[in-house]
Amino acid sequence: MSLILDNISYKYSTGTAYEVTALDGVSLEIKDGQFIGIIGHTGSGKSTLIQHLNGLLKATEGTIYYNGQDIYDKDYDLKDLRTQVGMVFQYPEHQLFETTVFEDVKFGPKNQGLDDKEATLRAYEALRSVGFPEDYYDQSPFELSGGQKRRAAIAGVLAMKPAVLILDEPTAGLDPKGRDEILGLISDMHKKMGNTIILVSHSMEDVANYVDRIIVMNDAKVYMDGTPKEVFSRVKDLEEIGLAVPEVTYLMMELKERGWNVDVSATTVEEAKNEILKLKGMNA
Amino acid sequence: MNIIEAKKLVHEFFRRDEEGNIEGIQVALNEVDLQVKAGSFISILGHNGSGKSTLAKHINALLTPTDGTLYVDGKDTSDAGNELAIRQSAGMVFQNPDNQIIASIVEEDVGFGPENMGIPTDEIWERVERSLKSVGMWKYHTHSPNKLSGGQKQRVAIAGVMAMEPKCIILDEPTAMLDPDGRKEVIKVAHELNKKKGVTVILITHYMEEVVDSDYVYVMDKGKVVMEGDPRNIFSRVEELKSHRMDVPQITLLAHELKKSGLDIPDGILTREELMNVLNLG
Numbered sequence: 001m002s003l004i005l006d007n008i009s010y011k012y013s014t015g016t017a018y019e020v021t022a023l024d025g026v027s028l029e030i031k032d033g034q035f036i037g038i039i040g041h042t043g044s045g046k047s048t049l050i051q052h053l054n055g056l057l058k059a060t061e062g063t064i065y066y067n068g069q070d071i072y073d074k075d076y077d078l079k080d081l082r083t084q085v086g087m088v089f090q091y092p093e094h095q096l097f098e099t100t101v102f103e104d105v106k107f108g109p110k111n112q113g114l115d116d117k118e119a120t121l122r123a124y125e126a127l128r129s130v131g132f133p134e135d136y137y138d139q140s141p142f143e144l145s146g147g148q149k150r151r152a153a154i155a156g157v158l159a160m161k162p163a164v165l166i167l168d169e170p171t172a173g174l175d176p177k178g179r180d181e182i183l184g185l186i187s188d189m190h191k192k193m194g195n196t197i198i199l200v201s202h203s204m205e206d207v208a209n210y211v212d213r214i215i216v217m218n219d220a221k222v223y224m225d226g227t228p229k230e231v232f233s234r235v236k237d238l239e240e241i242g243l244a245v246p247e248v249t250y251l252m253m254e255l256k257e258r259g260w261n262v263d264v265s266a267t268t269v270e271e272a273k274n275e276i277l278k279l280k281g282m283n284a
Numbered sequence: 285m286n287i288i289e290a291k292k293l294v295h296e297f298f299r300r301d302e303e304g305n306i307e308g309i310q311v312a313l314n315e316v317d318l319q320v321k322a323g324s325f326i327s328i329l330g331h332n333g334s335g336k337s338t339l340a341k342h343i344n345a346l347l348t349p350t351d352g353t354l355y356v357d358g359k360d361t362s363d364a365g366n367e368l369a370i371r372q373s374a375g376m377v378f379q380n381p382d383n384q385i386i387a388s389i390v391e392e393d394v395g396f397g398p399e400n401m402g403i404p405t406d407e408i409w410e411r412v413e414r415s416l417k418s419v420g421m422w423k424y425h426t427h428s429p430n431k432l433s434g435g436q437k438q439r440v441a442i443a444g445v446m447a448m449e450p451k452c453i454i455l456d457e458p459t460a461m462l463d464p465d466g467r468k469e470v471i472k473v474a475h476e477l478n479k480k481k482g483v484t485v486i487l488i489t490h491y492m493e494e495v496v497d498s499d500y501v502y503v504m505d506k507g508k509v510v511m512e513g514d515p516r517n518i519f520s521r522v523e524e525l526k527s528h529r530m531d532v533p534q535i536t537l538l539a540h541e542l543k544k545s546g547l548d549i550p551d552g553i554l555t556r557e558e559l560m561n562v563l564n565l566g
């Protein structure tokens with residue numbers, strides 16, 4: 001079981017003077033249960049790529065197989081695909097539309113055909129898990145702070161318990177604790193349910209902390225694909241395309257330049273701490 | 285002189301049911317005291333829903349005090365007659381770059397504000413050129429905003445505010461949607477405007493690294509200001525910050541963890557350079 005992208009290309013405004021190639025011959029295999037990070041500067045094709053995964057955009061060329069089936073097949077049920085491949089968009093305010101937060105979160109499971117009681121339970125569970133304040137369940141989604149909207153939108157997708165969960169910048173606008181909470185929640189859920197997670201992020205630190213595979217997009221193509229350690233060891237290449245490595249990785253590199261024997265592949269605070277303690281002759 | 289002076293500023297939102305009856309009251313600002321010196325660069329941190337945007341909207345006179353007072357550039361915001369003058373003194377830039385740009389050409393977008401203010405055409409064009417240059421976007425003045433990166437769009441939005449020649453600009457999470465390069469561009473431009481043009485900058489952000497170069501930092505929690513000080517002071521208080529759902533820059537955290545493991549390291553390390561120096565590796 002997996003998602004396979006076979007030579008996908010996508011052009012916006014085909015045949016006009018404004019034609020833009022947003023994806024150019026992208027081939028990828030995403031195995032069940034992977035936790036993947038997608039990074040790349042604005043306009044590199046990340047959002048276009050993920051919108052193909054639940055059939056929101058249809059490739060100009062190439063095809064996609066979900067669990068072995070061609071999703072562009074005439075008989076393929078795209079509506080069903082969308083309930084299995086859940087997506088949290090970059091701008092949560094575009095995703096909220098019901099009169100209350102609670103109704104909004106219930107909408108997904110109801111749409112999946114669950115009865116009212118089950119949908120209600122799912123909504124409670126999801127709202128609680130994202131730490132949404134209970135006082136606001138009946139509030140209009142439009143009268144929330146930015147971070148509260150973000151949590152409501154994430155809850156709406158979690159309530160559907162998707163087999164593949166795609167999150168486009170899910171922590172943008174969340175406070176630091178909220179960032180850890182949401183990513184921790186997603187990571188726990190991933191461990192428990194073994195679902196596939198695809199996280200689009202601008203935060204190199206978040207990606208380094210949570211994912212086990214990073215796909216780097218540049219100029220409509222897959223530019224790198226590997227573990228966080230492999231990807232973040234190519235600092236020059238990343239900087240060339242407007243990206244960076246975690247701050248602690250830069251520190252390790254600077255220590256190395258000064259002649260200290262540290263492992264420059266440290267990408268988290270914990271790893272960097274252990275490297276420095278070793279230098280100091282202290283056990284971590 | 286203080287360009288912004290809040291004394292026990294309170295804002296209450298009323299929650300109403302379908303019939304318009306008041307169901308609940310949300311105290312979004314709870315007796316906030318704040319003084320911002322003209323020409324300074326200040327940052328505001330705080331958990332989601334702590335009242336930062338509500339405060340920003342008060343400084344821009346989009347909201348008025350339920351209680352307490354707020355003076356912006358010497359003008360009382362609760363006086364409806366001051367609304368226009370206040371909006372001219374304090375301009376605002378929001379999070380989403382796509383919702384702020386209206387015109388189909390960059391220079392027209394930037395000229396929109398001064399035009400609305402009734403500025404004569406010749407001067408509008410001078411202002412447009414000056415403000416686009418000040419954010420490093422002049423070479424795109426005839427471009428369509430659609431084709432710009434997120435960071436470039438935000439710089440155009442900042443230019444649009446600068447063209448109204450405000451004394452103060454409020455940036456409400458201007459980098460939340462941007463990639464690392466875009467974030468750096470926007471923060472750099474904000475500091476340049478502050479240094480070169482003397483504009484007072486109020487930056488609201490959830491990224492701790494972005495506030496290390498501020499003159500002063502406020503931390504809000506549930507509508508109250510709970511911490512204030514310069515960045516080094518604020519980021520020395522790691523555990524206290526965490527109790528308010530905040531964090532410290534990654535390097536500060538690493539220094540703090542090393543200290544806890546027994547290394548002799550001072551509090552409030554802000555940069556890699558500082559950390560290397562105190563590590564004393566010879």
Ligand SMILES: Nc1ncnc2c1ncn2[C@@H]1O[C@H](COP(=O)(O)OP(=O)(O)OP(=O)(O)O)[C@@H](O)[C@H]1O
Pocket residue numbers: 142143144145146147148173175297298299310311312330331332333334335336337338339
């Ligand atoms: N239009 C509104 N009607 C009712 N309540 C509101 C409205 N706007 C904001 N609130 C409430 O006021 C409080 C403060 O919200 P505010 O938007 O100022 O927070 P914030 O600090 O900017 O949060 P964030 O970091 O999430 O942007 C929150 O509890 C929020 O739910």
Ligand SMILES: [Mg+2]
Pocket residue numbers: 145146336337338456
């Ligand atoms: Mg806000």
